[in-house]
Amino acid sequence: MTLAMSWDEWAGQDAVGLAALVRDGQVTPAELAAQAAAGIARTNPVLSAVVEVFEDVVADPLRDGMNPDGAFAGVPYLMKDLGPTLRGRLQEMGSLFMRGNRAAADSHLTGRIREAGLNILGRSTTPEFGCCSAADNPAVYVTRNPWNADYTTNGSSAGTAAMVAAGVLPISHATDGGGSIRIPAGACGNIGLKVSRGVFSIAPAASDLTGLVSIQGCHSRSVRDTAVFVDACRGGAPGEFMPYWTAAEPYAALIQRDPPRLRIALSHEWGDYRATPHFVAELERVGRFLEGLGHRVDWALPAIDFRAAFAAQTRCYISNFAQTIANLLAPRGLDRPPEGLIEPINIRIWEAGIGMSYTERAQMQAVFNTTSRGFGAFFEDWDIILTPITALPTPLSGTTEYLTTSDNPSVQDWFGTLWRQFAYTPLANLCGIPAISLPLAAQENGLPLGIQAQARQANDGLLLQLAAQIERAIDGRWNAGRRPGVHVAGG
Structure with missing residues (x-):
């Protein structure tokens, strides 16, 4: 088969660029689809x-x-095998238990994605129910990092992270309940924005009230692709629990201007959690770079009870995932998760969370409130807080302590292991604030290291403005211009 362009040409275009080629008549959506399938x-x-x-x-x-x-204009796109449904298509959620499950209808966001001209031509991998840190179960699939296939991509937006990083697609679907957009973006060298609450709908099956921490989004390799995606796909469905907000101007226009001089706080000491010395050095280096762009940079931290916040987040995950599993069991007439078809930690999460009381949830929500207020007060004095995307290096594939295939008998201890690694992303979900991972640093193992910027609620546009300013300053050379070893155009 003859492809429409060389792999170097293909990988050199972002989604906006490919759409322009379609509108100019240089290539058709069918040719783009064929090239993506070949990739x-x-x-x-x-x-x-x-x-x-x-x-x-x-x-x-x-x-x-x-x-x-x-x-x-027909740019190819993969849907993570979790979240928005595609009518008549399989959605198996990374689980043996869900094999053969077909969706009866499109989700609202699916319609928005299609209306935006994205051609959904397949499903990308995710860990079971999106619950753990990597799509790494040999009984289902083991998704590998294109920078070094010995390592995981992290998760849960694992397949999207790998395909975008490998140049196969310029943009692809991702979701984020505690970092699942940002963490794999950080480990694979992509741009990953978790928007504020009230941007992307999760109708009709849930709402921001029932989902509480889960956010939809994408991975991309250019800031403008992410900006256009948010502009085109945002908005609530009829009957949403809360109003969905709209930015004062389209982000595609906003990012063409530099932000004002920003007050940027650096931090890596979040309660009990600390980054490795190398990660701290990379964070400091990026801070100096931002000072060179004219911003004020210093060390600062929100005055919140981190230990209480992570305990509340853990309680939220346990109760939410337990109910997710229960909702999948009920139509099948089952009263408990079947051994061998649902992974061990997810069974323990169900056991720990299915009987959680309203009192426990109310206590959790009280901590969510005080934590959100603490971040809110912090953002009265600071515009951005900058952290490494993770505290510890990306694990080798098969490192089971982070996986729902773990034999850890304690769900609380298992989550504690996750927080030591993934310390800096979950509280943005708890508070509903925006956060973005930018491919500005590198790990000692050679993999990318995302640097995360977080801002006050509904300041998503400021994060994109800062990202675009950085992109211009580095002449678009994210990851210092490096390509991963596994890449459609060669490493």
């Missing part, structure tokens, strides 16, 4: 990042209702 075939045997390619959509990009006049 998946080229890289997936090593990365194991794509569960399924929809061959009928590759052949006919309009088949499922994609709007070719949308902002992205």
